[in-house]
Amino acid sequence: MTQPIEQIVRRKLSDEVFDRLERMITVKELQPGDEMPSERVLMERFGVGRPAIREAMQSLANKGLVSISHGERAKVLQLTAKSIFRQVDLTAKIMLSQSSDSLEHLKSARIFFERGMAREAAQRASVADIADLKAIIQRQRNSLGDAERFISTDMEFHTRIAQISGNPIFVAVSEAMLAWLKEYHTEMLIWTGKENFTLVEHEEIVHRLEANDVDGSETAILKHLERSRALYGK
Structure with a gap:
């Protein structure tokens, strides 16, 4: 042969x-x-x-x-995990722009990830962690009417929850997914009063984290992300 x-x-x-x-x-x-x-x-x-x-x-x-x-x-x-994700920023954004399925998959991945982060944070959150989250919410409230600042503090809030895990890879994943999704956060730039729902939901999430309510924290963040999911459109 x-x-x-x-x-x-x-x-x-x-x-x-x-x-x-x-x-x-x-x-x-x-x-x-x-x-x-x-x-x-x-x-x-x-x-x-x-x-x-x-x-x-x-x-x-x-x-x-x-x-x-x-x-x-x-x-x-x-x-670092952060520098590695930065290397794929451009290609990730191009992939998302070329496929609506990819964007939907990213939304789902973010929800799955943040549910886990909420459960982890509910078990580990310190007094300082809770104080930081409350301060971020206040800065977000002060930025009402300023789309860019409001979205920036929104991203900061979710990344700060990931930081409670103490795992830098989780933080890098959170920052990367939020940065990629920001490209399609178009509806948030047309204010319709939805920003007030965001503030209330953020406060509920922090309340559950402060009470070390693992299931309640996951439920609160799931409710928040499912509502805001529609805000990310192409």
Whole structure:
């Protein structure tokens, strides 16, 4: 039986350089905050030309591994959950703009996620956490009539609940989903009195969290998000 042909594809030099630079970061030869070696040093180390080094370095920057500033040496970045999500912001927004199904899936994912965050927060919320949430609601009340500020404090409220978990990945997920949904929060820019419902519902959520009412907190946030779900439209 004839064996299938397995073609060997020659890789670009810049891809090979990228792999080696990535490995230097992965094995901690280069730490967050360190400057990358100069182009000349890398050219000598890998035996390649300047174009391959520059292309590989740009690929590292595109993946959020290094920052490149004009006139300065590239620096290794500290990777966080937040920085990782920022790398996909543009592609996520394009995906949502191209498919109404994707937007609906994101709405559902957000509700599922925030129900869990509410239950977690109800078990862990401190006096300081509750005070912060109440202060956010007051700032939101003070921003009535200012669409941008009202939506900003709304996002802050929900992210602050995620922060109670103490898990930075939860916080990053919350911020990312809210940022993506904000692109389609069109109805909130046409005031119809719905902002007052938001304030009342936020107060009810905080009341349940303060009472360490796990089921009540989940129910309150579910009611709030199901009502506001229709505000996110294309």
